Amino acid sequence: MNLTFTPEQCAFREQVRTWLAHNKPSKKLKSYDTKEGFEEHRAWEKVLYEARYSMVMWPEELGGRGCDLIEWLIFEEEYYRADAPMRVNQNGQLLLGPTLIEFGTEAQKKRFLPPMASSEHMWAQGWSEPNAGSDMAAIRSKAVREGDEYIISGQKTWSTRAIYADWTFGLFRTDPDSSRHHGLSYIVVPLDAPGITIRPIKALNGKDAFAEIFFDDVRVPIDNRIGEEGQGWRVAMATAGFERGLLLRSPARFMQPVKKLLELYRHYQAQVDADLSLRKAVVDCWNMAESYALSAYYTVGRLQNGEKIGAESSINKIIWSELDLKIHETAMAILGEQAELMGSAPHAYADHDWMEGFLFAQAGPIYAGTNEIQRNIVAERLLNLPR
Amino acid sequence: MDFTFSEDELALREAVSRFLMVEAAPEVLREIWQEDTGRSPQLRRAIAEQGVMALSIPEAYDGLGMGDVMWSLIAQELGYYAIPDSLIDTAYVAAYLITQLPDEVAQKATWLQQIGTGELRVSIAHVEQQFVADAHLADVIFYFTADALHVLSNDAVSLVDNPSIDSSRRLFKMTPVTPLPAPILEGNAVAALYAQVNARGAIANAGQQLGLAQRMLDLSIDYVNQRKQFGKLIGSFQALKHKLADVVSAIEMTKPTLYRAAYALEHDASRAPLYVAQVVIQARDAAKLAAKHSIQAHGAMGYTWEVDLQMFIKRSHALQASWGRTSEFEHRVLDALLAEPDLADPCMTFMGLSA
Numbered sequence: 001m002n003l004t005f006t007p008e009q010c011a012f013r014e015q016v017r018t019w020l021a022h023n024k025p026s027k028k029l030k031s032y033d034t035k036e037g038f039e040e041h042r043a044w045e046k047v048l049y050e051a052r053y054s055m056v057m058w059p060e061e062l063g064g065r066g067c068d069l070i071e072w073l074i075f076e077e078e079y080y081r082a083d084a085p086m087r088v089n090q091n092g093q094l095l096l097g098p099t100l101i102e103f104g105t106e107a108q109k110k111r112f113l114p115p116m117a118s119s120e121h122m123w124a125q126g127w128s129e130p131n132a133g134s135d136m137a138a139i140r141s142k143a144v145r146e147g148d149e150y151i152i153s154g155q156k157t158w159s160t161r162a163i164y165a166d167w168t169f170g171l172f173r174t175d176p177d178s179s180r181h182h183g184l185s186y187i188v189v190p191l192d193a194p195g196i197t198i199r200p201i202k203a204l205n206g207k208d209a210f211a212e213i214f215f216d217d218v219r220v221p222i223d224n225r226i227g228e229e230g231q232g233w234r235v236a237m238a239t240a241g242f243e244r245g246l247l248l249r250s251p252a253r254f255m256q257p258v259k260k261l262l263e264l265y266r267h268y269q270a271q272v273d274a275d276l277s278l279r280k281a282v283v284d285c286w287n288m289a290e291s292y293a294l295s296a297y298y299t300v301g302r303l304q305n306g307e308k309i310g311a312e313s314s315i316n317k318i319i320w321s322e323l324d325l326k327i328h329e330t331a332m333a334i335l336g337e338q339a340e341l342m343g344s345a346p347h348a349y350a351d352h353d354w355m356e357g358f359l360f361a362q363a364g365p366i367y368a369g370t371n372e373i374q375r376n377i378v379a380e381r382l383l384n385l386p387r
Numbered sequence: 388m389d390f391t392f393s394e395d396e397l398a399l400r401e402a403v404s405r406f407l408m409v410e411a412a413p414e415v416l417r418e419i420w421q422e423d424t425g426r427s428p429q430l431r432r433a434i435a436e437q438g439v440m441a442l443s444i445p446e447a448y449d450g451l452g453m454g455d456v457m458w459s460l461i462a463q464e465l466g467y468y469a470i471p472d473s474l475i476d477t478a479y480v481a482a483y484l485i486t487q488l489p490d491e492v493a494q495k496a497t498w499l500q501q502i503g504t505g506e507l508r509v510s511i512a513h514v515e516q517q518f519v520a521d522a523h524l525a526d527v528i529f530y531f532t533a534d535a536l537h538v539l540s541n542d543a544v545s546l547v548d549n550p551s552i553d554s555s556r557r558l559f560k561m562t563p564v565t566p567l568p569a570p571i572l573e574g575n576a577v578a579a580l581y582a583q584v585n586a587r588g589a590i591a592n593a594g595q596q597l598g599l600a601q602r603m604l605d606l607s608i609d610y611v612n613q614r615k616q617f618g619k620l621i622g623s624f625q626a627l628k629h630k631l632a633d634v635v636s637a638i639e640m641t642k643p644t645l646y647r648a649a650y651a652l653e654h655d656a657s658r659a660p661l662y663v664a665q666v667v668i669q670a671r672d673a674a675k676l677a678a679k680h681s682i683q684a685h686g687a688m689g690y691t692w693e694v695d696l697q698m699f700i701k702r703s704h705a706l707q708a709s710w711g712r713t714s715e716f717e718h719r720v721l722d723a724l725l726a727e728p729d730l731a732d733p734c735m736t737f738m739g740l741s742a
Contacts, residue, residue, distance in 0.1 A: 001456055002389045003650050003740045009388065013734065070388050077733040252733035259731035262724055269725070276714075283720045286731055287644075287665050293736045294390075294643035301390035315636045372629070379628035383608055383635060386623040 041088035045119035092123025126170030184232035251293035321364030435505025459649035466598025481509035553705035
């Protein structure tokens with residue numbers, strides 16, 4: 001055991017820190033759940049890409065730096081430490097990207113990955129359907145093969161920021177006689193294709209944060225299929241593992257709000273210090289965020305030793321989503337009567353819009369597979385309890 | 388950055404685990420409860436023959452020279468098998484204490500050698516702490532006051548037996564006979580040494596709590612995999628699955644925290660007290676959750692004397708305040724964070740861990 005960084009790792013940290021200090025946007029970007037904010041974030045992604053900081057773990061020929069997991073964790077720590085903008089194209093970069101790297105043809109990688117890294121292509125996920133939420137194998141949208149094309153019909157939903165995005169990816173039933181997780185294929189679809197209708201769904205924060213996508217005989221070339229026909233479930237499961245695991249939510253993403261929580265506590269210390277439950281809550285938030293960070297490095301060590309990580313990903317998903325809730329619930333309790341104020345209210349707490357994060361934290365235990373499903377996975381696959 | 392254990396460390400842990408599985412099975416521990424002393428000289432000798440008592444004795448005194456990181460693994464095993472306190476108090480905490488004493492202390496070498504061979508049993512007492520574990524059998528009692536460290540023999544103290552709910556714990560209210568013998572250490576060095584000793588006691592407590600939590604979880608998994616109701620194994624019910632999933636999550640998230648705290652202690656890092664406090668809080672919370680959910684998973688059987696679960700539940704409850712109240716550790720963490728909010732910078736997790 002050696003818990004110190006190598007000189008090379010320290011130099012990389014310093015390099016990232018310096019670059020972010022000189023290049024990150026001077027003022028906070030507008031919410032990426034609005035059209036204007038979305039484009040501001042796209043512009044920032046291009047800046048990151050040109051400096052090869054967009055996807056640091058991708059190989060150099062795809063615009064990355066070929067970083068290992070430790071360097072990725074370092075990058076993430078510096079990124080969130082700098083309070084740089086949220087990553088608007090994560091659903092593509094972190095869910096579809098690794099899938100393409102693992103299952104895509106060379107031509108598909110060249111075609112899709114660089115514009116994904118630069119966010120010239122913005123990606124929205126197309127997993128859920130009205131009757132396939134936690135039960136994703138109930139998917140009914142179909143893709144019928146006709147010559148060199150698939151003709152797609154059906155409906156996807158809860159597609160994050162789909163009204164602004166360029167592409168979607170998801171599972172479609174290519175074998176009409178199949179059921180459940182058989183006969184599905186993983187297909188990518190341009191959102192400007194004829195036959196596509198996108199209808200925004202207003203989230204409880206009042207913004208068009210996600211959308212329904214309707215497919216009315218949409219034609220895509222069979223080259224848009226990732227992996228073998230009928231093997232979509234297996235390909236998607238690999239993606240789902242990436243998603244709820246470490247990559248989508250790096251520990252640094254939660255340490256940053258814990259630091260803000262400490263600043264908030266100090267601001268209101270005179271009013272809240274006597275409340276022992278709040279003291280305990282703040283301590284628990286830091287403890288849990290630190291534990292999540294430590295467990296990330298510990299997991300990397302296990303991977304380096306050749307161990308496989310499976311259902312542990314589900315523990316991560318439960319931990320980060322419940323930590324995020326706890327951080328924001330604690331902030332709300334500290335804010336007292338100011339907690340309910342909109343960020344724009346003249347007497348709102350000025351340094352951070354806690355309500356925005358509080359609302360988004362409500363979604364954490366639901367998206368990327370509900371925490372109930374994750375607990376089933378942990379119990380059945382890690383503890384071997386009967387189905 | 389290498390957050391892994393060496394093959395030797397893992398092999399040693401495995402050997403200790405296999406040994407205790409057989410030699411310290413629940414039925415053996417239950418027999419030992421019946422002894423007046425609550426202790427088994429045979430088991431103690433066997434453990435010493437395995438080399439466990441000599442783990443952190445320096446090689447110069449015929450020991451293995453292991454440190455806090457190794458003990459973070461062994462403490463979990465001692466918790467898992469509910470091994471009574473005097474083992475870790477002597478072999479880890481007291482052995483550390485003695486190595487820190489000035490070389491002028493005449494008995495230093497003898498004490499270290501005798502701990503390694505299993506001949507010496509040591510208890511540690513602090514003037515602010517009421518109860519002393521295993522004081523009735525201690526060959527040496529290290530007695531800390533605010534500014535002096537005395538060495539007492541157990542005929543130089545009066546002891547009042549205070550039975551614990553954990554039948555393997557032997558607690559005594561201790562009053563030293565006055566006048567006390569001349570201290571072996573005086574002044575500011577005493578409080579500094581006690582802080583280091585207390586940190587070892589506290590991290591040993593956290594490691595044992597994690598091991599206890601794992602044992603309670605394993606017993607529960609066994610139980611829900613054989614008990615049927617409504618024609619099905621009760622382990623197939625989500626209500627129980629979700630409880631046990633929460634227990635394993637709490638255990639797994641606490642392990643790396645334990646290992647960082649141990650590493651910080653071993654490298655004498657200035658943040659070690661903070662990291663020890665963190666893991667004490669988390670490990671105790673994990674054990675409380677394990678105790679609560681495992682008795683529920685066992686149903687009425689969990690409330691019986693017969694089923695072994697009670698041994699581990701009661702021990703984890705008994706150890707909830709040893710080496711300091713949880714609230715003291717919580718205050719320590721919050722005070723440190725408020726004094727230095729940069730500790731919560733995303734880049735700080737491993738900063739300042741080297742000596």
